[in-house]
Amino acid sequence: MALFVHKYGGSSVADAECMRRVAARIKATCGDSNQVVAVVSAMGDTTDDLIALARSVNPEPDEREMDSLLATGEMASSAVLTMALQALGVDAISMTGRQAGIRVDNTHLKAKIETIDPSRIQRHLKQGKVVVVAGFQGMNAASDVATLGRGGSDTTAVALAAALHADRCQILKDVEGIYTANPRVVPQARKLDEITYDEMLELAACGAEVLQSRAVEFAKKYNVVLEVMSSFEVKPGTVVRQEVADMENVIIRGIAADKNQAKATMRALPDTPGVAATIFKQLAQANINVDMIVQNVSEEGYTDLSFTVPTDDLVKTRRLLEPLGKSLKAGGLHFDQDIAKVSIVGVGMKSHSGVAYQMFDALAANGVNIDMISTSEIKISVIIRAKDADKAVRVLHDAFKLYIVPEGSKPNVRPMAKTAQAAQGKASPKARKAGKPTKGAKAKKA
Amino acid sequence: MALFVHKYGGSSVADAECMRRVAARIKATCGDSNQVVAVVSAMGDTTDDLIALARSVNPEPDEREMDSLLATGEMASSAVLTMALQALGVDAISMTGRQAGIRVDNTHLKAKIETIDPSRIQRHLKQGKVVVVAGFQGMNAASDVATLGRGGSDTTAVALAAALHADRCQILKDVEGIYTANPRVVPQARKLDEITYDEMLELAACGAEVLQSRAVEFAKKYNVVLEVMSSFEVKPGTVVRQEVADMENVIIRGIAADKNQAKATMRALPDTPGVAATIFKQLAQANINVDMIVQNVSEEGYTDLSFTVPTDDLVKTRRLLEPLGKSLKAGGLHFDQDIAKVSIVGVGMKSHSGVAYQMFDALAANGVNIDMISTSEIKISVIIRAKDADKAVRVLHDAFKLYIVPEGSKPNVRPMAKTAQAAQGKASPKARKAGKPTKGAKAKKA
Numbered sequence: 001m002a003l004f005v006h007k008y009g010g011s012s013v014a015d016a017e018c019m020r021r022v023a024a025r026i027k028a029t030c031g032d033s034n035q036v037v038a039v040v041s042a043m044g045d046t047t048d049d050l051i052a053l054a055r056s057v058n059p060e061p062d063e064r065e066m067d068s069l070l071a072t073g074e075m076a077s078s079a080v081l082t083m084a085l086q087a088l089g090v091d092a093i094s095m096t097g098r099q100a101g102i103r104v105d106n107t108h109l110k111a112k113i114e115t116i117d118p119s120r121i122q123r124h125l126k127q128g129k130v131v132v133v134a135g136f137q138g139m140n141a142a143s144d145v146a147t148l149g150r151g152g153s154d155t156t157a158v159a160l161a162a163a164l165h166a167d168r169c170q171i172l173k174d175v176e177g178i179y180t181a182n183p184r185v186v187p188q189a190r191k192l193d194e195i196t197y198d199e200m201l202e203l204a205a206c207g208a209e210v211l212q213s214r215a216v217e218f219a220k221k222y223n224v225v226l227e228v229m230s231s232f233e234v235k236p237g238t239v240v241r242q243e244v245a246d247m248e249n250v251i252i253r254g255i256a257a258d259k260n261q262a263k264a265t266m267r268a269l270p271d272t273p274g275v276a277a278t279i280f281k282q283l284a285q286a287n288i289n290v291d292m293i294v295q296n297v298s299e300e301g302y303t304d305l306s307f308t309v310p311t312d313d314l315v316k317t318r319r320l321l322e323p324l325g326k327s328l329k330a331g332g333l334h335f336d337q338d339i340a341k342v343s344i345v346g347v348g349m350k351s352h353s354g355v356a357y358q359m360f361d362a363l364a365a366n367g368v369n370i371d372m373i374s375t376s377e378i379k380i381s382v383i384i385r386a387k388d389a390d391k392a393v394r395v396l397h398d399a400f401k402l403y404i405v406p407e408g409s410k411p412n413v414r415p416m417a418k419t420a421q422a423a424q425g426k427a428s429p430k431a432r433k434a435g436k437p438t439k440g441a442k443a444k445k446a
Numbered sequence: 447m448a449l450f451v452h453k454y455g456g457s458s459v460a461d462a463e464c465m466r467r468v469a470a471r472i473k474a475t476c477g478d479s480n481q482v483v484a485v486v487s488a489m490g491d492t493t494d495d496l497i498a499l500a501r502s503v504n505p506e507p508d509e510r511e512m513d514s515l516l517a518t519g520e521m522a523s524s525a526v527l528t529m530a531l532q533a534l535g536v537d538a539i540s541m542t543g544r545q546a547g548i549r550v551d552n553t554h555l556k557a558k559i560e561t562i563d564p565s566r567i568q569r570h571l572k573q574g575k576v577v578v579v580a581g582f583q584g585m586n587a588a589s590d591v592a593t594l595g596r597g598g599s600d601t602t603a604v605a606l607a608a609a610l611h612a613d614r615c616q617i618l619k620d621v622e623g624i625y626t627a628n629p630r631v632v633p634q635a636r637k638l639d640e641i642t643y644d645e646m647l648e649l650a651a652c653g654a655e656v657l658q659s660r661a662v663e664f665a666k667k668y669n670v671v672l673e674v675m676s677s678f679e680v681k682p683g684t685v686v687r688q689e690v691a692d693m694e695n696v697i698i699r700g701i702a703a704d705k706n707q708a709k710a711t712m713r714a715l716p717d718t719p720g721v722a723a724t725i726f727k728q729l730a731q732a733n734i735n736v737d738m739i740v741q742n743v744s745e746e747g748y749t750d751l752s753f754t755v756p757t758d759d760l761v762k763t764r765r766l767l768e769p770l771g772k773s774l775k776a777g778g779l780h781f782d783q784d785i786a787k788v789s790i791v792g793v794g795m796k797s798h799s800g801v802a803y804q805m806f807d808a809l810a811a812n813g814v815n816i817d818m819i820s821t822s823e824i825k826i827s828v829i830i831r832a833k834d835a836d837k838a839v840r841v842l843h844d845a846f847k848l849y850i851v852p853e854g855s856k857p858n859v860r861p862m863a864k865t866a867q868a869a870q871g872k873a874s875p876k877a878r879k880a881g882k883p884t885k886g887a888k889a890k891k892a
Contacts, residue, residue: 016502050522056462057526058533065532068540069525072518076496079515080503087504094514099589143545
């Protein structure tokens with residue numbers, strides 16, 4: 001008997017037809033003796049629709065109220081999936097985040113899970129029930145519902161898998177796994193068989209929308225074996241796991257692009273100690289995630305400070321910086337939404353040099369101008385113009401030969417596409433053993 | 447300083463535009479110093495849409511899951527109205543039934559409120575906030591959400607008004623008050639200035655959809671002054687209150703029709719003691735509200751038993767009666783959905799005779815056949831064919847001259863319409879002082 005935590009995203013439970021398909025999938029997983037806890041997102045575009053509704057009555061909705069509103073999407077979804085399971089003769093029960101014992105901190109819209117009391121879920125599992133949990137939410141100390149932020153249902157699933165000591169946490173999606181790049185942008189993108197937690201974290205942080213960073217962090221912390229797989233077909237996906245020795249043979253595992261980025265620049269700031277600390281302390285207190293930071297000296301005694309934030313936080317950032325800019329006597333404020341972040345990620349970077357050069361060279365050769373750069377041990381990110389993002393991803397996928405599949409599999413190499421028309425999931429299913437390039441490919445790198 | 451409990455139904459909060467209007471109405475009610483608790487239904491057709499969604503995945507959805515699903519409609523609505531209030535600068539907070547301290551019994555879909563702990567609401571009122579409560583729901587002992595049945599938001603509002611010792615509970619609707627009959631069916635229907643709890647109870651039980659019976663019972667029990675009024679215009683509605691002497695001068699206060707009725711007949715039941723008790727005990731245990739019951743002797747030692755139930759309960763009733771019919775050796779089962787109940791209601795009936803005769807005579811003269819009859823001290827109901835329902839209401843409104851307005855007001859008497867095309871709310875706004883017929887009208891009655 002194994003315990004699986006499944007997570008189904010919004011497009012997997014978009015309508016009654018999808019619900020029936022997911023119910024059948026869960027029933028098949030249960031088989032004779034397996035236990036399943038299913039975490040669901042809101043149906044289809046529900047969350048976006050609710051956000052639009054909120055903004056139509058209030059351009060800046062209160063965060064507590066926004067959470068109360070958004071959480072209803074997952075609650076409804078969990079009840080409907082439970083009904084669909086019962087229609088197939090599967091004993092099942094739905095639970096809200098509160099009922100599932102998920103307690104969160106006092107933040108709204110980006111709450112963090114503090115504790116999970118899985119006893120009620122365990123009681124129902126023992127009774128032979130499938131437990132369907134509303135993702136993306138928990139209850140805080142004020143007895144209010146709070147949501148975990150975009151993609152928070154992944155975090156719910158991983159956290160429950162950890163609390164329940166589940167055998168595996170499976171994230172079922174409308175893609176077959178993690179790809180070397182977004183297949184909608186790069187037709188030659190390959191599905192990976194495996195990826196390390198750290199690589200996945202970098203990719204997620206860099207805009208790969210397949211998994212939420214927090215979910216991967218949770219999985220890494222509690223060593224939850226995570227699998228990203230198709231919700232439509234029963235076949236292996238991409239396993240996210242601890243790094244093992246031979247995974248370093250891959251220099252670049254994948255490429256991500258993030259268009260949900262905005263840049264704020266404070267011009268001609270007096271160059272005195274503590275100015276940056278003042279600014280970023282206030283941004284942190286407002287729960288704004290600052291990503292890349294660049295500081296340049298502009299003229300004597302003055303400095304220019306640029307940083308990027310998620311586009312969603314731009315209004316909040318602007319409201320915070322305007323008075324702050326005045327009090328700090330900044331020469332000017334400038335905001336730019338027309339940017340994108342493109343990143344290459346791979347644990348092999350740790351032991352290979354020249355990767356950054358190769359990246360910048362490929363971009364320059366294709367006329368892509370670099371605005372900001374940031375690196376980590378296993379990642380290089382650049383900020384470029386938004387319009388260049390897709391081209392940059394294709395150029396890099398080609399430059400690092402990520403389309404090359406391992407020996408022993410039929411290759412899925414096609415000439416580089418000039419458009420991003422190819423549908424998602426078009427990568428050859430025969431490329432399942434990909435993830436480790438051939439020796440020939442390696443020799444050409446770095 | 448006065449405390450008002452407002453209740454807004456689904457059509458009053460159907461979209462963003464409606465939400466803004468309701469928010470403005472609440473802001474106006476708050477004025478300088480009044481307190482408002484607003485109870486809201488789900489937006490527009492949300493509840494019906496959710497029911498349809500549930501049925502599309504499971505023809506007989508589990509009641510606990512149905513409650514979890516339906517309750518999300520009111521939760522979302524309360525958050526959106528709160529945002530709309532905040533957009534107008536009104537300090538406000540939303541609450542689910544659970545957060546509002548509403549504890550219910552363990553029934554689903556028709557849960558009863560057991561206790562209310564209003565302390566959290568009171569705390570927020572003291573802080574100067576408008577509290578927006580999700581109607582129709584509460585939390586049961588299992589920590590699950592349960593709904594109060596159709597129109598349950600009225601009950602939430604009255605129960606909160608009682609628990610908070612509110613000065614008045616105002617039910618704001620898309621009608622101006624309680625009418626002598628449905629104005630969509632009877633164009634001459636008049637708005638009443640006042641009506642007794644008992645009359646309102648009978649009308650509600652007989653299908654007048656303006657207020658839910660349980661809400662009126664609650665109001666009567668706790669002497670909550672109830673006012674049904676327009677959500678679109680600020681003007682007096684119909685006050686529902688204790689009976690005072692001169693209200694008996696009105697023989698018939700109003701007429702109601704209920705098409706949501708189905709008839710079950712068990713034919714040729716062995717006529718032995720305890721048979722009826724067995725049947726109705728099981729129906730009661732299944733929470734099926736049996737309304738009218740008629741028993742006839744069919745042939746020696748056998749009896750026919752007919753009773754009516756809400757159409758919504760027909761599937762459950764059928765499933766219960768089929769095995770029961772076999773075990774009781776009934777000769778046959780018959781179900782009929784093609785019926786309607788038409789009722790006349792008035793406290794004056796207690797002191798006037800001949801009302802029943804006048805009713806049956808008017809129906810007979812217009813070719814309406816009566817199938818079943820049931821009476822109370824202040825009500826007479828008949829079961830007729832569904833297709834005759836509208837005609838019967840018009841015939842009775844005319845026969846009892848309910849269109850006649852009191853002396854001193856300009857009469858709104860028109861010849862009886864042959865169609866039911868007139869829109870609701872067409873009754874003359876000048877008929878506000880109606881409710882007591884002229885002496886001339888009285889002389890012609892009974």
